[in-house]
Amino acid sequence: MNHPSGIDPALYPFAGHFHRLASGHRMHYLDEGAAGAPPVVMVHGNPTWSFYYRNLVLGLRDQQRCLVPDHVGMGLSDRPGDAEYSYTLSSRVADFGEWLDAVEPVRPIDLVVHDWGGAIGMAWAAAHPDRIRRIVLLNTWAFTIPDDVALPRSLSFARTRSGAWLIQRFNAFSGLAVRMATVSRLAPEVARGLVAPYRGAPQRRLATLRFVQDIPLVPTDPAWAVLEQTERRLPALRGIPMLIAWGAKDFVFDDRVLARWREIFPEAEVDYLERAGHYVLEDAADQIVPRVAAFLYD
Template identity: 50%
Template sequence: MNETLYPFHTETLDRGGLRYHYVDEGPRDGPVVLMVHGNPTWSFYWRNLILALRDTHRVIAPDHMGCGRSDKPSAEDYDYTLRSRIADLGALIDHLELRDITLVVHDWGGGVGFGWAVDHPDRVVRMVVLNTAAFHLPAGKSFPAALSLARIPGLGAALVRGANAFVRGANRFCVTRRPLPPEVAAGYIEPYRSWSDRVAVHRFVTDIPLRPEDPAYAIIEATQAGLSRLADKPMFIGWGMRDFVFDHHFLAEWERHFPAAEVHRFPDCGHYILEDAREELVPEIALFIRAGAVEGAGRDDSAEPAPAESRA
């Protein structure tokens, strides 16, 4: 991968002999922004937002174990479950002694980030939510066929781990406004070049909780119930309305839990919203975060960009 796309200072945290990789950019005494990615992305997904904030904020962006530049242990050497993901994130937050956190999440990052946040509401000051969930499948939303296919024993592993269909498919179908530039598509593929490299990609799919007996089900249940502990904190929602997984059903659920949230809809954008709507969304998120970094500061409505629906 062209390193100019990922020009960041990085560190690793030891997790029982496994390296948990994370970006650590910006002034160490700056306001903290914690970015939690999903599947099959890695901290590379946040690159443009990191660049927009690192002059004024301390930006932390971990790679989940098995993802990005973190170690990729076998399923026998690491418990690839939501519980482990939340524990890893919490260990990093405690190691770095992070407080007054702006939490930014996408995809599985919602379950992981909010899974931690509902138990530590005093350490979170605001939230940015991008095509994700921290609750069960909303009523009226059917489970996508593509994800069901990836969960079929044998066939799912052959597709996700053997053919790398999940990563390559995401590069193709998670953007709807324009194709990913070749160098960006290559950046997403870079960490996932072999069967063993793709264990986390597959395990994330099989860990989606659909039934009470699924390992992550009770955690999502508790996270959903705990969202009210964060209801008084400012929230920015950026949503690609052409996301075939996290669609309008999920957005409506976020709005139900957080009716005061600042919502920006992008009708022509897909799941990789930071790729599709980069030019508009990155400045809007940065404005929201910077405004909140000043104690007592409110949004200057006269300076806000036009609503996403009204832009050509």
């Protein structure tokens, strides 16, 4: 396929696929590996896209069918305006379920989630525990914000009028993320790949802004009810094998968030990665990829 400027095809050597949602918007996704192989679904957060999972796809596609969607407005998916699409958590969960029903409607899946992909993927999983085989959590959450956890200053600023202007005008959110979300400095070609879909016109960054603005801080925020419902349903996933691979140097989801996951899922296996940040797959792919492969086939 033709890659947007800035994406090195050697790093992202995948053919793209598209699913048209009932809304009319197209979701781009990767479909790597044999169609009959056990399916693993990887859900990205904000402001990443399927590129974030490239190393995991390369590591798993010989043994699994790797399905990796780009959320509407992100990656290589369509970019509707506010008048054509509701950029909310509930819409994301609905899109994910509709897409998955189209591409892998029957077989149980292995689910991998990162960042706000956890809120999306785990909301769906908690409502469909019979369709989940194994779960991998990568620096994520899917519950209401604990009282002792505050939004990082960078995210708080992004919700201000000045922050919104910088995100849409100068791609500030994804640009800062590639500098702040890892312990080791990203190779230039990797940093370019992560931000490439969000370069250009401000419309290309609308989804990254709306994602931040949709983070629920109080019960009256629309996404709060979705996370509250998900949190109530999460115990339905107990008993499903779970691996938590956690970057210790995360400026967004710190050890208090990890502690909440441990509280909900005390039997989960936990790999605590001291030299990894929020983009844990960038800092620790050499550790995580073989670990996930072994976990999914234990």
